[in-house]
Amino acid sequence: DQQVKQNSPSLSVQEGRISILNCDYTNSMFDYFLWYKKYPAEGPTFLISISSIKDKNEDGRFTVFLNKSAKHLSLHIVPSQPGDSAVYFCAANSTGNQFYFGTGTSLTVIP
Amino acid sequence: NAGVTQTPKFQVLKTGQSMTLQCAQDMNHEYMSWYRQDPGMGLRLIHYSVGAGITDQGEVPNGYNVSRSTTEDFPLRLLSAAPSQTSVYFCASSYWSAWSYEQYFGPGTRLTVT
Numbered sequence: 204d205q206q207v208k209q210n211s212p213s214l215s216v217q218e219g220r221i222s223i224l225n226c227d228y229t230n231s232m233f234d235y236f237l238w239y240k241k242y243p244a245e246g247p248t249f250l251i252s253i254s255s256i257k258d259k260n261e262d263g264r265f266t267v268f269l270n271k272s273a274k275h276l277s278l279h280i281v282p283s284q285p286g287d288s289a290v291y292f293c294a295a296n297s298t299g300n301q302f303y304f305g306t307g308t309s310l311t312v313i314p
Numbered sequence: 315n316a317g318v319t320q321t322p323k324f325q326v327l328k329t330g331q332s333m334t335l336q337c338a339q340d341m342n343h344e345y346m347s348w349y350r351q352d353p354g355m356g357l358r359l360i361h362y363s364v365g366a367g368i369t370d371q372g373e374v375p376n377g378y379n380v381s382r383s384t385t386e387d388f389p390l391r392l393l394s395a396a397p398s399q400t401s402v403y404f405c406a407s408s409y410w411s412a413w414s415y416e417q418y419f420g421p422g423t424r425l426t427v428t
Binding site for chain 1: 347355357370416417419420
């Protein structure tokens with residue numbers, strides 16, 4: 204059973220606009236969440252993370268929001284750039300040993 | 315630093331053959347793991363290790379063996395390949411810190427079992 208879900212397989216956004224990628228989880232024991240970015244034929248690369256003691260973390264153009272009561276997190280990219288076009292995975296961790304990944308959202312930023 | 319390296323990049327096996335996917339890291343990371351990525355399934359954890367001599371199963375361990383004799387290396391063995399093991403395999407490593415769970419991934423091995 205998928206504990207981390209990304210219900211939008213794809214998203215298209217105009218360059219300069221905001222991209223919002225969503226992720227839902229079912230396990231209330233998850234206490235650390237991460238976003239990874241993946242280009243074709245490469246391994247995922249870490250983008251940004253958030254601990255369950257926070258509700259927001261910002262790093263440049265990337266902001267992650269966590270809503271624990273809704274078991275929902277989102278990644279905002281502002282402004283979106285063509286180089287942001289990639290597959291984005293959210294991941295969650297509880298005991299520190301196992302990471303659970305979502306199915307990914309393919310973002311296309313249109314110039 | 316080379317980071318996380320994986321060999322081979324591509325492999326074709328016949329059903330029943332065995333092989334080892336190699337993974338090495340030069341960052342002195344305690345934690346290493348293997349994932350498989352299948353269409354519509356995201357990345358699923360196969361096995362992981364929190365240090366030399368210590369391994370444990372992830373979500374989808376059946377058909378795979380691992381060992382961790384050194385900090386640097388974490389090979390994944392397929393003893394008798396099956397078509398269901400056709401996938402892209404990623405190795406990852408990270409420090410073991412309560413403050414950082416960022417994993418560094420290798421470039422992947424694309425395996426086809428016919």
